[in-house]
Amino acid sequence: MSIQVENNLRNVESKEVFEQKAHYVPCKIEEDGPANVDKYFEPYVLEEDGDLTASFRGYPLDGTKMTLPEGYRAVVITEAKRPLAEDAERKFQVAGGFKDFTYWNWDKKPSKNDNLVKALDWIDISDAIHGD
Amino acid sequence: MVNSLQELQDFIKTKNNYSNFISSSEVPEVCKSEPCMLGVDEAGRGPVLGPMVYGIAYCPVSETKVLQDLGCADSKALTEEKRDNILTKMLTEESSLNNVGWIAEVISPNYISNSMYRRAKHSLNEVSMNSAISLIKRAAESGANITEVYVDTVGPPEKYQAKLQEIFPDYKITVAKKADSIYPIVSAASIVAKVTRDHALKVWQFHEGLEMSHTEFGSGYPGDPLTKKFIRDQIDNVFGYPMLVRFSWSTAELMLQEKAAACTFEEVDDQGSTKKPAKSISSFFKQNSDDGKARKRHKFFDERYLTVSNPFE
Structure with missing residues (x-):
């Protein structure tokens, strides 16, 4: 299987498309596609002394802003149509990206013990092991 | 200060409808010196839409005739128009303004969902009781000389009464079913709650962009x-x-x-801690065929839920 990623946004003037807003929600949502984040979620995000709160499907969320580790960037890619054959070449399109995101926990203040924060330890460790 | 139902609506509109807020009268001077009775009731406990509103009303024990003059009786038997009229009188007529104080807490639907969906769930009963208790405290803290408290309840009155008596040992407390049809002060509280809920629904604005009344x-x-x-x-x-x-x-x-799209949150037990996935009985009988073959991953990776995966599979 080979993978080809096309970046049609390479020459896009505005940076916005690569600085989109992203939320990491503590819930598996069986859906892949656009969502009404600006209407159904963001109006309800409250900030008090740097602590964020919000609500998803009635569940209380506690959040914090996170930036990607240095040297990393997030890119969103989409596939228009997955080929039927297993070994056929697959084509992806760059749809945008983000530099920072909001990390949300369900009814629990975000801390350094959260799995995602701990998982990012690996980036430094792997660099120490495998880096130059 | 709210002087009419229109002003009540305007006031509600200034509040965000996904948090709780308080709406209240001034404390009548006479209520600061004379011993007062206080009634507690709620509106909108059962509906799937909109806020639940807790209301209290209080007046001097010696001035209960004002309540009869207002027409405070079994609020369920009153029409919406009658209830609106009574609250309007409470907001405007001298005899009421000088004797009857009230406070309402609007408990947002979002607060209700959030409470019931916490890691350690809060029941609607707890939300209700906490609101009632905080309103009684608020009346006393703002200067009202409360001596008697009458509370309407949907559940068994005995436990609730004991709990309130423990928190407010100096008050004479009565918790009863259908208290709003027995005690005019509870009926007044009920009218405050019901009218506030009705108007909160009338001025509801959807942040989701729905244009719907x-x-x-x-x-x-x-x-x-x-x-x-x-x-x-x-x-x-x-x-x-x-x-x-x-x-x-x-x-x-x-x-x-x-x-809607299926959503799964982490599973927790009643105390709110994360459930370990249960091992099925059959797994104890299964021969571990991977023995010696698969390399065991360091616990560093297990603890961080890190696995090698291919998102393009």
């Missing part, structure tokens, strides 16, 4: 055909419902299970 979504009770239609039709595949809806109501839960 209360005449279209109905009373909010799950049996109301308009409310049923709203619950059936106004579904967002990812987010479920606008914040007008109490997500924790089974009517809403069941409809989302059927019609």
